Amino acid sequence: MSFDGLVCPIPISDYPVVTLAHGGGGRLTRQLIDRMFRAVHDNEWMVEQHDGAVLGAPPKDHELVFTTDSFVVSPMVFPGGDIGKLAVCGTVNDLAMCGAIPRYLSCAFVIEEGFEMEALWRVVSSMGATAREAEVVIVTGDTKVVSRGQADGLFINTSGVGYVETSRVARPSSVREGDAVLVNGDVGRHGIAIMASREGLEFETTIESDCAPLAAQTRALLDAGVDVRTMRDLTRGGLATACVELCRDDISIALDERAVPVREDVRGGCELLGLDPLYVANEGRFVAFVAAEHADRALEVLAETGPDDTQPACIGRVTTEAPGRVVLKAVTGSQRLLDMLSGEQLPRIC
Ligand code: MG
Numbered sequence: 001m002s003f004d005g006l007v008c009p010i011p012i013s014d015y016p017v018v019t020l021a022h023g024g025g026g027r028l029t030r031q032l033i034d035r036m037f038r039a040v041h042d043n044e045w046m047v048e049q050h051d052g053a054v055l056g057a058p059p060k061d062h063e064l065v066f067t068t069d070s071f072v073v074s075p076m077v078f079p080g081g082d083i084g085k086l087a088v089c090g091t092v093n094d095l096a097m098c099g100a101i102p103r104y105l106s107c108a109f110v111i112e113e114g115f116e117m118e119a120l121w122r123v124v125s126s127m128g129a130t131a132r133e134a135e136v137v138i139v140t141g142d143t144k145v146v147s148r149g150q151a152d153g154l155f156i157n158t159s160g161v162g163y164v165e166t167s168r169v170a171r172p173s174s175v176r177e178g179d180a181v182l183v184n185g186d187v188g189r190h191g192i193a194i195m196a197s198r199e200g201l202e203f204e205t206t207i208e209s210d211c212a213p214l215a216a217q218t219r220a221l222l223d224a225g226v227d228v229r230t231m232r233d234l235t236r237g238g239l240a241t242a243c244v245e246l247c248r249d250d251i252s253i254a255l256d257e258r259a260v261p262v263r264e265d266v267r268g269g270c271e272l273l274g275l276d277p278l279y280v281a282n283e284g285r286f287v288a289f290v291a292a293e294h295a296d297r298a299l300e301v302l303a304e305t306g307p308d309d310t311q312p313a314c315i316g317r318v319t320t321e322a323p324g325r326v327v328l329k330a331v332t333g334s335q336r337l338l339d340m341l342s343g344e345q346l347p348r349i350c
Contacts, residue, residue, distance in 0.1 A: 006128065008121045009039040018120065020113040020145045033109075033143050036121055040128035045139035053139035055104055058163040065100040067091060068159035074348040076119070076153055078197045080189075080208030081283070083156055084126035086350060089213050089283055091160040092134045093233040096215035097286060099170040099222060100162030102134060107158045108142040112151040123154065134213035136160065162215075168222050172246050174229040179318040180295035181253065182288045184217060184302045185210065185310030186261035187239050191280035192269040194349050201272065203265050212284030212307065220305040226298045227291035234285045235350055239315075240278040240338045242287050243326045253326045255316035255338070278328075279341055281349045289318065 010032045018033075019025040038046055045053040058064045071087040081089075087107065095102040107127065111120070131138050193209040195201070214233065221228055232242040239260065243253050262270075262277045270277045284307075290298045295314055302312035321327070326338040 006040060006125050009035045010117070012117045012121065015117055017117060018111050018113060018115045018145055020147055026145065029145060030143065032117070033120070036124045037141055040124050041131075041138045041141075043137050043139065045137070053104065055139070055161070061166050062163040063166055063169060065095050065098045065162045065164055066159070067094040068157065069094060070155065070157045071350060072152075072155050072348050073194065073350050074152065075194075075197055077122070078209055079193045079206045081211035082123060082126050083154060084123035085130045085211055086283060087156040087158045088127050088130040088134060088136070089211050090235065090350060091158040092136055093214045093283075093286070095160050095162035096213075096218040097170065097231045097233055098162070098164060099168045099218065099228065099231075100164040101219060102136045102160055102162040102215050105131065105136050105138045105158050105160045106140045107138055107156060109144070110151050110155040111143065111145050112153050113145055113148045115153055120154070123156075130213065134215060170228050170230045172230045175246060175248070175251060175289045175318055176229065177251060177318055177320050178292050179229055179289045180292045180298075180314050181243070181255065181316035181318065182290060182295065182298055182302065182312060183234075183239065183260065183285060183315050184214075184288070184306055184312045185285055186263050186266070187234060187282055187285055188262055188266040188270060188277035188280040190283045191238070191275070191346055191349055192266050192273075195273055195275075195346065196269060199273075201269070203269060205265060207265055207269060210282050210284035214284060214286055217302060217305045218286070220301050221288065221290075221298055224297060224301045226294045226301065228298075229289040229291070231286050231288045234282040234287060236281050237341065238277070238279040238281055239287060240276070240326070241340060244338055244340050246289070247324060247326050249324045250320070252319045252322040252324070253316060254319050254321065255326065255328045257328055257330050259313050259315045261311060261313050278338070281346065283350065292317075
């Protein structure tokens, strides 16, 4: 069986599930999984099978950026992606938000005994395809198998390093009064795609996750000379949470609800599920705070480099009118303060 043109290197019919038998079974499972990984990540570091990947220092006048994230999404395969694609995109995108070019990733799998080898191969090969798309190399990894009931199928952790020119580091502290607030496309698709498949909801068309690597877009902004103050990917907690996190005591973020792109089917899904699209998770969307005079150029670059089925938008400004607050001008014309949601809105969304 093959995904993305890669043929699984092990006979899945002979080894249908991950086993945790004492003696030979566990060891055999490890060898089989190693073979899967090496078939997909055929690079000098994986081939060497050392305890660590020796990567060298970043180029002159660059900083090293390091991040990590864990992925527990349920269901593991959803319209527009799977846990493997998500695990690469999530970490690549966190590096991209710092202005960095993502370079190297680690990945660690925690697998529940009895997990199907075919499903594992799908995830491993999907990670490989996404890593190639994002131009990152998975240089080191680890696998642990736990007994039935001690994990739910498969959990993945990825960590990543990237390089950023010292002069281009994007930081939350760089946001200032007058900055334009941009979003690279419509919000809410990932969360609704997950919730719809989890709850068995059917819409007229299948809503696919927006899950995608973002480094090409963030680099294009920087390469175009846009003064990017900071960026944040709109993952768990969505657009509203990202803005609340980035707001400081000396600034206010004013958002215009009418300017925030939300697809009609996503809006319908949100109404059905009682969710606010501003708080729903995305995996291929980010907010960019840029110098006001660069907003038009930035929107052009985002439109040129983004997916065809969405449009970037300017959704607000940084002001000093209500320091420490994110103020939404609602569709109705009234003003609403946005805050963090108390508790977790949607568990296991990523
Ligand atoms: Mg992030």
